[in-house]
Amino acid sequence: MTHLRTLAVGLGVCVAVGLFACGNGTTPGGSSGPAAACNGSAAASSLGTATTGNTIAATDNLIFVPDTTTAAVGDVIEFQNTGSVVHTVTFQDKNDGCLSDPTLAPGATWQVKFTQPGTYNYLCTIHAPNMKGVIHITGSAAGASGATGASPSASATPSPAT
Numbered sequence: 773m774t775h776l777r778t779l780a781v782g783l784g785v786c787v788a789v790g791l792f793a794c795g796n797g798t799t800p801g802g803s804s805g806p807a808a809a810c811n812g813s814a815a816a817s818s819l820g821t822a823t824t825g826n827t828i829a830a831t832d833n834l835i836f837v838p839d840t841t842t843a844a845v846g847d848v849i850e851f852q853n854t855g856s857v858v859h860t861v862t863f864q865d866k867n868d869g870c871l872s873d874p875t876l877a878p879g880a881t882w883q884v885k886f887t888q889p890g891t892y893n894y895l896c897t898i899h900a901p902n903m904k905g906v907i908h909i910t911g912s913a914a915g916a917s918g919a920t921g922a923s924p925s926a927s928a929t930p931s932p933a934t
Contacts, residue, residue, distance in 0.1 A: 810868075810870035810871065811868055811870075811871065811886060811887060811888040811890065811892070812871055812884060812885050812886040812887045812888065813871075813884075813885050813887070814870070814871045814872075814873065814882070814883065814884045814885070815882075815883055819848050819883040819884075819885045820848045820883075820885070821848065822848045822849060822850035822883065823843060823844075823847040823848055823849070825841075826841060826843050826847055826848065826849045826850065827849075827850045827851075827852060828841060828849065828850070828851050828852070828905065829851075829852050829853075829854045830851060830852065830853045830854065830855060830859040830861070830876055830896065830903075831854055831855045832854075832855035832856055832857060833855075834896070834899040834902060834903045835902070835903055836851075836894075836896075836903060836904070836905040838905070839904065839905040839906070840905060840906045840907075840908075841905075841906075841907055841908070842907075842908040842909075842910060843886070843907065843908075843909055843910070844909065844910050844911040845886060845887060845888065845889055845909055845910070845911035845912060846885065846886075846887070846911070847885070847886070847909075848883050848884070848885050849883065849884050849885075849886075849907060850881055850882070850883045851873070851876060851881065851882045851883070851884075852880075852881050853876045853877060853878050853879060853880050853881075855878060856878050857878065857898075858875060858876065858877055858878065858898065859876045859896040859898060859899065859903070860872070860873060860874055860875065860876060860895075860896050860897045860898055861873045861876055861882060861884075861894055861896070862874075862894060862895055862896070862897045863892055863893070863894045864893045864894065864895065865891075865892065865893050868892055871884050871892075872894075884907075886907075886909045888909070889909045889910055889911055889912060890908075890909055891906060891907070891908050891909075892906065892907045892908075892909065893905075893906055894906075894907070
């Protein structure tokens with residue numbers, strides 16, 4: 773009987789902690805207001821052709837290659853999983869979460885097109901903190917074709933690489 777009571781108390785504590793943790797708090801960054809506009813668009817290989825030199829490989833060595841790249845506003849950057857394990861591409865700053873891809877399967881590709889200049893930090897949440905990278909976007913939003921604050925069309929199901 774003592775074991776059942778201990779089990780019930782432990783289960784009750786776990787449920788209480790779970791409910792408390794899932795409360796109606798503020799969003800990351802401390803704001804409880806509406807979300808800001810996304811800094812670009814993202815999709816499973818449907819944004820166009822990656823700009824020359826803007827392909828980033830997610831490898832079995834648990835690194836992105838290259839881990840730092842520079843592109844212009846409006847360029848398409850393609851992530852390719854060249855390895856045999858699942859990765860993620862998770863942007864970490866500002867309101868860039870709308871650009872994140874939760875599952876980049878082996879052999880899959882996923883693209884991002886930035887509509888705002890800036891520095892964008894990303895990582896693989898599965899293999900963090902070592903698997904990370906930075907993208908520097910230069911230029912201005914006014915000069916980019918289609919860069920009118922496009923809303924994201926992120927996809928959780930990347931298409932296989934061809």
